Amino acid sequence: MLSTGIKSKSLVLTSPKKALEIRERIIPPPSPGCINIEVLRAGVCGTDVHLWKGDQPLPGPVVLGHEGLGRVIELGAGVKTDHASNPIAVGDVIYWNPIRPCNACYHCTISQDFTACENGTFWSLAENNTVWASYTQVATLLPNNSFYKVDPTVPYEAYIALGCALPTMLQAVDHLGQIPGGSNVVVQGAGPVGLAAIMLAKLAGAAHIICIDGNPVRLKQARSFGATALVDFCEEGLQTVNARKIHINNIAGSKGVSLVIECSGNASAFEEGIQLLARSGTYLLVGTWAGSSKVQLSPFDVVQKALKIIGSTYCSPWCYYRAAQLVQANYQRFPLASCVSKTYSLESAQQALEDVAAGKVVKAVINPQA
Numbered sequence: 001m002l003s004t005g006i007k008s009k010s011l012v013l014t015s016p017k018k019a020l021e022i023r024e025r026i027i028p029p030p031s032p033g034c035i036n037i038e039v040l041r042a043g044v045c046g047t048d049v050h051l052w053k054g055d056q057p058l059p060g061p062v063v064l065g066h067e068g069l070g071r072v073i074e075l076g077a078g079v080k081t082d083h084a085s086n087p088i089a090v091g092d093v094i095y096w097n098p099i100r101p102c103n104a105c106y107h108c109t110i111s112q113d114f115t116a117c118e119n120g121t122f123w124s125l126a127e128n129n130t131v132w133a134s135y136t137q138v139a140t141l142l143p144n145n146s147f148y149k150v151d152p153t154v155p156y157e158a159y160i161a162l163g164c165a166l167p168t169m170l171q172a173v174d175h176l177g178q179i180p181g182g183s184n185v186v187v188q189g190a191g192p193v194g195l196a197a198i199m200l201a202k203l204a205g206a207a208h209i210i211c212i213d214g215n216p217v218r219l220k221q222a223r224s225f226g227a228t229a230l231v232d233f234c235e236e237g238l239q240t241v242n243a244r245k246i247h248i249n250n251i252a253g254s255k256g257v258s259l260v261i262e263c264s265g266n267a268s269a270f271e272e273g274i275q276l277l278a279r280s281g282t283y284l285l286v287g288t289w290a291g292s293s294k295v296q297l298s299p300f301d302v303v304q305k306a307l308k309i310i311g312s313t314y315c316s317p318w319c320y321y322r323a324a325q326l327v328q329a330n331y332q333r334f335p336l337a338s339c340v341s342k343t344y345s346l347e348s349a350q351q352a353l354e355d356v357a358a359g360k361v362v363k364a365v366i367n368p369q370a
Contacts, residue, residue, distance in 0.1 A: 006026070006027050006138065007024050007025070007026060007027075008024065008025055008026075008027050008131075008136060008137040008138035009022050009023070009024055009136070009137050009346055009368070010022070010023055010024075010025065010063045010126070010131055010133075010135060010136035010137070011063060011064055011065070011135035011136070011346055011349050012061050012062065012063055012064075012126045013051060013052060013058065013061065013062055013063075013064050014061045014126075015058065015061070016051070016052065016053060016054030016058065017052070017053065017054055019350050020052075020064070020135075020349055020350050020353070022346060022347065023126065025129070025131075027138050027140070028129055028130065028140075029074065029076075030074055030075065030076035030079075030140060031076050032076050032077040032078050033076055033077075033078055033079060033142070033143035034076040034079070034130075034140055034141060034142050034143065035072055035074065035075050035076060035079055035088075035140070035141050035147070036072075036073050036074040036138055036139070036140050036141075037070030037071060037072055037073060037094065037096075037138065037139050037140075037141060038070055038071045038073050038137065038138055038369065039068055039069075039070045039134055039136055039137060039138065039139050039368045039369070040069050040070055040071055040093070040156055040367070040368075040369065041068070041069045041156050041157070041159070041160040041365050041366070041367060042065045042067060042068050042134035042135050042136075042160075042365065042366040042367075042368060043065075043067030043068070043134070043160045043161075043163030043164070043192075043363065043364075043365055043366075044065075044067075044344075044349075044352045044353065044356050044363075044364040044365065044366060045066065045067055045163055045164055045165075045192075046191065046192075046193075046265060046290075046356065047066070047164075047289065047290060048064050048065065048066075048353060048356075049353055049356050049357045050289075050290035050291075051064065051290075052064075052353050052357075053357070055290040055291055056290050058123075059123050059125065060125060060126070060127070061125070061126040061127070062123050062124060062125055062126055062133070063124045063125075063126055063131045063133040063135055063136055064133060064135045065098075065133040065134030065135035065136070065366070066098040066099075066122070066133065066134065066164060067134055067160060067163030067164050068095075068096060068098070068133075068134030068139065068160075069093065069094070069095055069150070069156055069159050069160050070093070070094055070096070070134075070139060071091065071092070071093050071094075072088060072089065072090050072091060072092045072093075072094060073090060073138070074090065075088070075089075075090060082094065082147055082148050082149045083146040083147055083148060083317065083321075084148050084149075084321055086148075086149045088149055092149050092152075093149070093150050093152045093156075094147045094148060094149055094150065095147065095148050095150050095159055095320055095323075095324050096132075096141055096145055096146065096147035096148070096320070097145060097146040097147070097167075097315075097317045097320045098122060098124075098132060098133065098134070098145065099114060099115065099117075099120055099121070099122050099314070099317075100120055100121045100122075100132075100142060100144035100145050101114040101117040101119075101120045101144060101317070102117055102118070102119035102120055102144070103144065104119070105117055105118045105119055106118075108120075112316070113313075114316045114317065115313045115314045115315070115316070116313075130142070132145050134366075134368075135346070135349060135366060135368070136368060137346070137368045137369060146317035146320065146321075148320060148321045148324055150324050150327075150328065151328050154327065154328055154331055155331065155336075155337045157336070157337035157339075157340045157365065158327050158331040158336040158337045159324065159327050160340070160363075160365055161192070161336040161337060161338075161339035161340055161363050162192050162195060162196045162199075162323070162327075162336065162339070162363075163192060163363070164314070164315070165191075165192035165193040165195070165196040166192075166196040166199070166319075166323040166326065166327070167315040167319035167320045167322070167323045168193060168196070168286060168312070168314055168315045168319070169193060169196035169197050169200055169286065170196075170200070170315065170319045170322050170323060170326075171312055171314070171315040171316055171319045172261075172284055172286045172310075172312035173200055173284075174319075175284075175310055175312045176259075176282065176284055176310055178204065179200060179201050179204035179206060179259065180204070180206075180258065180259075181204055181205035181206070182205060182206070182207045183206050183207060183258045183259055184206070184207055184208040184210070184251075184252040184253075184255060184256065184257045184258055184259070185197075185201045185206045185208065185209050185210070185257070185258070185259045185260075185261065186210045186211075186212065186248060186257050186259070186260045186261070186273070186276055187201070187209065187210070187211045187212070187222070187227070187260075187261050187263055188212050188213075188260065188261065188262045188263055188264045188269045188272070188273055188287075189211075189212070189213055189262070189263035189264030189265065189266075189269070189287055190211050190213040190215065190218035190219055190221060190222040190227075190263075191218060191263065191264075191265075191362070192339065192362070192363055193263040193286055193287055194211065194213070194218075194222065194261075194263035194264070194287075195221060195222060195225050195339065195362075196263075197261045197263050197286070198211060198222055198225045198226050198227050199225050199226065199330075199334055201226070201261075202225065202226030202334075203330070207228075208228050208229060208251055208252055209226055209227045209228050209229075210227065210228065210229045210230075210231060210248055210251055210252070210257075211223075211227040211229070211230055211231065212231045212233060212244065212264075212269075213230075213231075213232065213233070213264075214232060214233045214234040215359050216232065217341075217362060218359075218362055219232055221335075221338070221339060221362050224334075224335050224338070225334055225335070226334075229248075229251050231244055231247060231248065241271070241272045241275065244272070244276075245272075245275055245276060248276055252278075255278065256277075256278025256279075256281070257276050257277055257278055257281060258277075258278060258280070258281050258282065259281065259282050259283075259284065260273040260274075260276050260277055260281070260282075260283050260284070261284045261286065262283065262284065262285045262286060262287050262288060263286055263287040264287050264288075265287040265288055265289070265290070265291070266287075266288070267288060267291065267293035267294070267295050268293075268295065269287075269288075270285070270288070270295050270297070271295050271296065271297070274297065274301065274302075274307070277305065277307055278305075279305045279306055280305070280306045280307070280308075281305070281307055281308070282307070282308040282309075282310065283307065283308070283309045283310070284310050284312065285309065285310065285311045285312070286311075286312050289313065289314075339362045339363040340362075340363045340364075340365050341360075341361035341362045341363060341364065342355065342361055342364055342365075343364075343365045343366070343367050343370070344364060344365070344366050344367070344370075345366070345367060345368075345370040346366065346368050346370075349366050352364040352365075352366060
């Protein structure tokens with residue numbers, strides 16, 4: 001179908017702590033280099049919840065959603081391939097990167113830290129004629145919105161299950177270098193980012209993958225992804241940092257824990273993660289993006305134990321391509337689709353945010369066409 005003249009509903013966050021609003025707009029034809037897509041699935045990320053709660057400032061009313069799977073409905077002039085040079089046509093299913101780096105600044109061309117791009121665009125402002133966010137029925141991807149054609153025979157839920165979490169974790173592991181085979185890994189948090197970390201640790205051949213969380217449903221999912229041991233911090237006998245440290249060291253054995261991956265988004269996890277590391281261990285921080293809490297850290301402990309601390313912010317376009325390839329190769333090995341606990345319509349998306357905030361779901365997904 002052609003999008004021109006078609007009405008599309010979008011979900012708008014007007015200000016923090018306000019209920020989402022549904023707004024309609026007329027879809028213009030795509031400009032040269034752009035494409036219009038019918039959004040098939042939109043993942044609800046923890047970042048969306050943080051924005052709704054006001055943990056990060058907004059530039060004004062925005063259309064939410066940065067995890068999306070869509071079907072091409074119209075190609076602008078000059079668009080013949082996706083951003084991996086694969087031929088693209090109306091009807092193809094694509095997975096896209098919401099950040100639009102400029103490819104003309106220091107961060108894009110030298111440091112290749114695309115999330116730090118000085119001219120990049122993440123926000124999809126509600127006042128614009130086009131929307132590239134995913135909480136919408138029809139999105140328009142602009143020339144710098146990298147998109148990649150995916151195998152339509154793979155369940156949509158398998159792609160969207162780890163939404164931006166898998167691309168984010170791929171970049172984090174790239175910053176790390178690798179997850180060493182045979183290593184003992186602790187993953188703090190069993191949400192989508194934690195599940196992505198467990199999946200990559202499993203694929204890397206980690207000996208022990210120990211997951212810490214307090215949500216039994218998420219811990220069960222962590223086990224299905226390859227966690228070899230589960231630590232429920234709500235369980236009697238495991239409710240203190242010291243008790244968990246002793247328990248985890250008993251599992252890890254004499255080598256101890258060489259890598260801790262923070263995926264919880266909680267500042268308090270930082271102090272615990274540092275304590276869990278054996279000498280020469282590495283702490284990979286991924287989840288603590290939104291917020292401003294401070295914790296105590298002894299530089300003497302870091303030096304005396306020769307620890308490494310690595311932070312990683314979001315991801316680059318290549319991570320989306322690599323994530324799609326990983327899903328296509330492993331969706332039958334890992335229960336990706338089963339992560340989607342519940343699918344919501346645009347009209348019930350407010351409930352989706354509240355369910356994610358309350359920890360009632362492993363992954364919430366919106367079907368804008370429902």
